[in-house]
Amino acid sequence: MEEEDKAPDMEAWERAYADDRSWESLIEDESGLLKAGDDVQQQRQHRRRLIQASGPRIQRGIIRYLCLILDFSRAAGEIDFRPSRMAVVAKAVEDFVREYFDQNPLSQLGIIVMKNGIASVVTELSGSPEAHIRALKSNLESFGEASLQNGLELAHTYVQHIPSYGHREVVIVFSALSTCDPGNILETVKKCKAARMKCSVVGLTAEIYICKHISQETGGSYAVAMNEGHLKEILLEHVPPPAAMPDASSASLVRMGFPQRGSEGAVAICACHKELKIGGGYICPRCRARVCELPTECSLCGLALVSSAHLARSYHHLFPIPTFDELLVDASLRGKSSFAGSCFGCRIQLSGSGSLRLRCPRCKRDFCFDCDVYIHESLHNCPGCETLQEEAVT
C-alpha cells in the first residue's frame, strides 16, 4: 500500500528532470569540462532586449495606468512550469509590480483575475505595490475557463474615467489556449482600440491568433514565454514607460501636490485606512489629510500626491544613457596592449573573464557585462561620463 503511494511521486520526480532537459544545455569545452550553457550567448541575448528598447530620444508616457489581467483558469493549474503555471505567474507578477512602481513612481496599477468564465477585480487602480501583492497572494486558485472578452470589458470600464494625460495600458498574462466568451470579442477589441488602450499579451504556452490580433490592433506587444526566466524577462519588458502614443493629448499641466512628511509620533486619522495611526505619514498640502504612502491620490481632495524623488526617478526614462557597443574580441587583437585593460566600473580584467567587452560611445570607457547591466538597469548614470564632467569642471 505504502509502495503504491510512493510510485507516482517517483514518476513526478523523474518527470521534473525529463521536462527540464537541463542536460541539453550543457556544453563541453576544449578541455572536456562541462559548462552550463554558453555565457556569451546568454549575455548577448540579454543585451538584445536592451538594444531593442533603446531608440532615439522619444516622448514617453511617464504617467501610466496599467491594468494587469491574470488568467487563473483551469489551464493555469498545469504543471509544465514548476510547481504550477499559476505559482510561477504569481511570482513573476510580484517582481513585476515592485519593479514597475520602482521605475514608474507616478503611475498606478490594478489587477484583474479571469477564472471560471468571469473576470473579477482583485485590486483597484492604486499606487501601492504591497497592497497589490498581498491581494494577489490571497487569491491563488485556478478553475474554469478564461474569458478574454470579460477581462477586457472590465479593464475598459476601469480605465474609462482616468485623466486624459494618463497612458492606458493592459497587460494580459495568458495561460489558456482558448477563450470562452459571452459575445463577440472582436467588437470588444475595437472598443478598446477606440479607448486608446494599449493591450499587450504575455503567453505561457503557444502563439494564439486572437492574442496576436488584440496586441496588433491596439498597438501592444505579444510574446510567449519559453521558460520561467524568459517569462520574467518578457514581463519586465513592460516596466519601462512606453513611447507616448502619437494621438495622445498635447502637453498640458498636471496639478500635483508634494506632501510633507508628518512628524514622528504625531497621531492622526489616516485618510486611506480610515483609522487612527501613529507617526509617519504624509500630509496633503491642500486639505491636510494624512496619507500613508506615496505616490497616491488624496482620498479627500483628489490631488495627485508625489514626492520630488519620484519625479527624479522617472526622469531617466526621458534622457536614457546610450547603449554600449559590443567590441568583438578579435583573435589578432588579443594580447595587444591596447586591448588589455579592465572594466572601468569594477576593475575586473576584461580579457579572458568570459564576459563581453562593452564600450560607452560617449566616454569611450570599457565595461564588463555585469556593470553594463547595473548601469543601465539600476544606476542610470554612466560612471565614465560622470567623471569626464567632473574633470571638465575641475
Next chain:
Amino acid sequence: MKFVIEGLTVYFPYEFIYREQYAYMVELKHALDARGHCLLEMPTGTGKTITLLSLITSYQLANPSLAKLIYCTRTVHEMEKVLDELRRLHLYQEKEIGSSRAKILALGLSSRKNLCIHPVVSGETSRESVDAGCRKLTASWVRAAAETNLDIETCSFYQGYEKQGSEQPLPPGVYTLHDLRVYGRQRGWCPYFLARQMIQFANVVVYNYQYLLDPKVSGIISKEMQKECIVVFDEAHNIDNVCIEALSVNLRQNNLDGASRNIHKLNQIISRFKETDANRLRQEYNRLVEGLAQQGNLHGSDNWLANPVLPEDILREAVPGNIRRAEHFVAFLQRAVQYLRERLDTDTVVKEGPVSFTTTMSTAAGLDQKALKFCYDRLHSLLLTLEVTEIDEFLHVQTVCNFLTLVGTYTRGFSIIIEPYDERMPHIPDPVLQLSCLDASLAIKPVFDRFQSVVITSGTLSPIDLYPRLLNFNPVIIHSFTMTLTRDCLCPMILARGSDQLPVSSKFDMRSDPGVVRNYGRLLLEMVATVPDGVVCFFVSYSYMDGIINSWNEMGILQEVMQHKLVFIETQDYVETTLALENFRQACDCGRGAVFFSVARGKVAEGIDFDRHYGRLVIMFGVPFQYTLSKILNARLEYLRDTFQIKEGDFLTFDAVASSLRSVLRLFVYLYQRQAAQCVGRVIRSKADYGMMIFADKRYNLPNKRNKLPQWIQSQLREEHLNLSTDMAVHIAREFLRRMAQPSDPQVSKSTLLSQEDLEKMAAMPNF
C-alpha cells in the same frame, strides 16, 4: 529584379529570390531549351507560380517564335491567383523595358457559369443550366428567328460581341475573370465568347485542366493551339486521376430512366418536325451521308461539346446507314438503353473488356460496333437539327451516347464493371454500370504529342519516377527541389504508439479494437490541450470516421475535447460542410479554438487550405489506402502491372501516402508568405507560417512508406520524431510551439534570400 540565367534575361518582380526558386528556373530553362517535357517537384508555398511565370514570360520575350503559355490550374480560385501574380509581373516588366516591348495579352477562361453577365442567365445555379440558358438566347436559329419576330428574346451582350467584338482584339494586358466581366459590361460584349475568341491571340492563357485533357471540351476550346506552346500543369499531383475521370462514364438506373424520357421526347419532336418541316430532316440525312467531318464549321455559339474520344481516334467517314435517319437513330438508342437496362439488372458483379461487351451487345440487341462509335456525334447533330435549346434536359441521353461512343471506339485500356450494389452497403440495391478508363496516359498523350514543352509541377510528386511511367512519357528533366527554411517551421512526427505504449494503426484487424480507438482519442485530447487555435484531423474514410466519433462519444472523450475546442465534422453534404468550415474559421478567429474532422479523400473539403492559425496541427489517423476490394481499383492495378510493370503494392502505398500527404499539406500553403506590398524599402518581412503534422499509424514508420514522402519533408523528419508515443509527441509539440512563437530573426531569413547583387556574384563564379 533583373538577372541573367545562361544568357536569358529574367524579369522577377520581387527584390529577393529564394535559392530554390533560382534553381527551379535553371532546370526549367534547360527543359525549354531542349524543347522537351519536364517534371519538377518543389515544396508548396515557395512561390512556384511566380517562378514559372517569370521565367516563361521572359523566355517568350527572348524567343518570339514561342506561341503561348497555357497554364492549367485545378480551380477557379487558383486561376485568379495565377493571373494576379502575372499582373504584378507584367507591371514590373513594363517598368523595366517599357510598355511597348512588354506587351502581353493574358486571360483566364472558364465556363459560362463564371463568365456570364446576362442578368437572368447568370443567376442560374448549375453549370448546365447556365449553358442551356445561354443557348436559348444565342443559338443561331434563335437569333435568325429573332430578326423577323421581335418577341423572341436574345442576349444583347452576345449581339454586341457578334457585331463588333469578334473583329477587334482586346487591348493588351492581364485579364482575370472579374476583369473580363467588367470589360464585357462596359462594352456590352459577352465575356465568354470574347475570351474564347481571344485565346487565339493571347500570349498567356490560364484555364482548367479539363480544357486540355477532357476531349469533350478540348475539341472545341483548344483545337487551334499551335505546337510551339508551353503547357504547364500546376498542382499536378493527381493529374492521373483527372485523365482517368475524363474518359470514364458511370451509368445508374436514373440515367437510363432519364435517357428513356429523353428519347420519348425526341420522338415527339421528330414527329412534329415531320409534319411541319420534313425538309430539314432530309437535309440532315444528306449531310450525314457526306460524313460528320463536314459539320466542323458550325457557328461558335452552336457547338457545346465535342466528341468524347481523343482527336486521332475520330473517324472521318460517313455515318453508317442504320442511324442516318432520325427515327432510326432514336430507335437505335431505345434498343441500346433497353439493353443496358437488362445488363444493369443483375445480382452478381460482372467485369468485362470493351471487346466482349460490344460483341455481346451486337449479338443480343443488334447494335453494331461501328454505329456505336458515331452515337455521340449523331446525337449532337440531331439536337442541332431539331433546334433543341434545352440541352440541360437531355443530359441523360448524352451520358448514354458518351458511353456508347467510348465503348465502341476503344478496345484497350478500359474495362466495364457492373455492380449490383455498393460492397460496403450490400443491403441497398444500387446497380451501377461503370466504364472506367484504366490508363491515365491515354487522355494526356495528345497533349504530350502536340505541344513542344509540357511542365508538370507540384509540391508532392514523390516518388517522382512513378509519374513518367503512369503517364507514359519521357521527360528531359526530372528534379525534386528541397527548400531552405529560415527556421524549422515544419514539424512532422510519426506516432506509432499510444500513451499505453501499444501500437496504433487503422489496419483492418485493429481498427475496431477499443484500445486503439481510446489511444487515438487520448492523442486528440492531449493535442487539443496543447495546440492553440485550429486543429484538423483526417480519417481514412467516412465510415471509419463515423465509427470512431461514435465510440469517442460513448467513452466521453468527445465531451472532454469540447472543453478545449469546438468540434466540426465534414459530411458528404456540400452545404453542411461549407457551413461547418465557416464556423470553424470563426471559432479559430475569435480564440475559442476548433477541431475539424475530415476525410483524407473527402471530396467536399478538398481544395480548402488550412493555413496559418486555421491549421496549427494536422493529425492523420491511419493510412488512407484506397478501398482495395473495389473492382475498379483492382482492374486498374492489374492493368498497371501488365502494361507498365508497376507492382500493386507500390502503387497502393504511393497512392495512400500521397493522399495522406495531400491532406496534411493543406496547411502549408504559405510557408513563406510573401507580401509584395511589404517589400517596400528593401525590407522583406518574412512572415513564416508554421505547423505540425502527426502521422498516427505504426505503418508510417516502415521505410517503404517513409521513403515515399517528398525529400523536403524527409529532411525535416528527424530521427527523434519517429516511432513516438503520445506523451513524447505532446512534449515535442509543446517545445515546438513555444519556439515558433518567438519572433523570427530577420538576419537569418535574409540569408535564404538572394538579392540582385548575390545573383550577379554567383553568375561571375563559373562553377556554381
